[in-house]
Amino acid sequence: MNAEPDLARLASSVGDPRRIQMLALLMEGRALTAKELALGAGIEPATATSHLKRLQGDGLLVATSQGRHKYFRLASEHVAQLVESLMRVAPRRQSEVAAHADEPIRQARYCYDHLAGSLGTGLLTALLRKGWLINDAADPGAKQLEVTAKGAKSFTALGIDLKSAQARRRQFACRCLDWSERRDHLGGALGAALADHLLAQRWIERKKHSRVVHITDLGKTQLGRWV
Structure with missing residues (x-):
């Protein structure tokens, strides 16, 4: 049995631009609905559902149901650290090159x-x-x-x-x-x-x-x- 962490699976999950955007939105620290995450990622709610299932399945998100709504949040502090680390090493967008302090x-x-x-x-x-x-x-x-x-x-x-x-x-x-x-x-x-x-x-x-x-x-x- 291979006990090595599946880094390729993780890289594939966070490598999708829509999914990493959802994770970034949740770095706010508050739980968001699928609709809110879809709007933030610029995709349709139906499309967001499959991405959220993937992120949940990989242990990056957890969901809580309250009334008619389901709220998503980062699964742990470690996931937040992962996203913050990616932000530190990611190249800046061309539109942000002239960003001010x-x-x-x-x-x-x-x-x-x-x-x-x-x-x-x-x-x-x-x-x-x-x-x-x-x-x-x-x-x-x-x-x-x-x-x-x-x-x-x-x-x-x-x-x-x-x-x-x-x-x-x-x-x-x-x-x-x-x-x-x-x-x-x-x-x-x-x-x-x-x-x-x-x-x-x-x-x-x-x-x-x-x-x-x-x-x-x-x-x-x-x-x-x-x-």
Whole structure:
């Protein structure tokens, strides 16, 4: 029996332009219906159904039924990391060659369920500078990060439940290389909890049907003390 992962099958699945577009749309972090994914990929809903079945069959998507609708989302954090990695190495479209660093998606966006762009990288830099996070003591070059005693106290004071974040079946705190900044932002359960906190405090707002994040006036004031 060949126990090797079927990389050719995976490459075929994500290599289709419609399917990779659907995966990119789901990097927003929210579940979308087949119709929404079809519109985003520029195809008919009937055509989208076969693509979604393929992505589900390959373990890249999961679906949840609610009422008359079925909602699709990325199957795991690992799938999000795969899509983000492809974004880092993919060539830029000719229409985007003259893109500017002040584009909204480069300033602030969601990477699955945590913050990316210059906002995300700036937050991680600030958390490391403040001593709330440090590199893994056992392996300073690893992606994993550790929360210090000072950080635990400070995160708790902000209203972030570290125990709940640590209990999630995923990485707790890790570096995630940002495709636009080429620097790390904070991923894992802690990154998601921090993004949720900023959203709840109305420091940021999500743009509908987009990964782009808008920093509110209140957020600019509060985050200015951090970044």
